[in-house]
Amino acid sequence: MAKKVVEVRTLKKGKYVVIDGEPSKIVGVTTSSPGKHGSAKMRIEAIGIFDGQKRSIVKPVDSKIEVPVINKKVGQVLAIMGDTVQLMDLETYDTFEVPIPEELKDKLTEGAEVEYLEAMGKTKLLRVK
Structure with a gap:
């Protein structure tokens, strides 16, 4: 179960991320601009490496997320x-x-x-x- 933790802002299309406990390959990344009282958010679309399921997650760009070691x-x-x-x-x-x-x-x-x-x-x- 080799994983490492990175900031969400470092993720790009083609990289890997762990969503719902499943290693997934990122197929799309969109960033929303910060609002009056909030921080910028990033929406990550990914497809599971082993099961082929499409997953998405929305997180603030300065939060941490797990990345699998492949x-x-x-x-x-x-x-x-x-x-x-x-x-x-x-x-x-x-x-x-x-x-x-x-x-x-x-x-x-x-x-x-x-x-x-x-x-x-x-x-x-x-x-x-």
């Missing part, structure tokens, strides 16, 4: 078992199972190298190398 790694396919694939990390040689995304079902072969994403204890296949 690691992109390379692994090798050991076995394909229906809707899951068994991977071996090429740095640590750990083996684990990951669900196969729809867009990669026909591209995976045993022995192929793949890139995967690791964030907050979850993993996701990104692409075949």
Whole structure:
């Protein structure tokens, strides 16, 4: 569960943020100007990395928000078992199972190298190398 805390004003489109406990990629950011008695607010639109759900949040620009620490790694396919694939990390040689995304079902072969994403204890296949 690696996370760090940053100020809301530092967030930009394409970065990552934790909304409702789920790591999400920011797809839109809008800032409202400060009012007579209030501070500027930022509306963040994001899509969940692992579940694909759209989320939004509104916070003052000077408040703090959690950002997930995301690691992109390379692994090798050991076995394909229906809707899951068994991977071996090429740095640590750990083996684990990951669900196969729809867009990669026909591209995976045993022995192929793949890139995967690791964030907050979850993993996701990104692409075949």
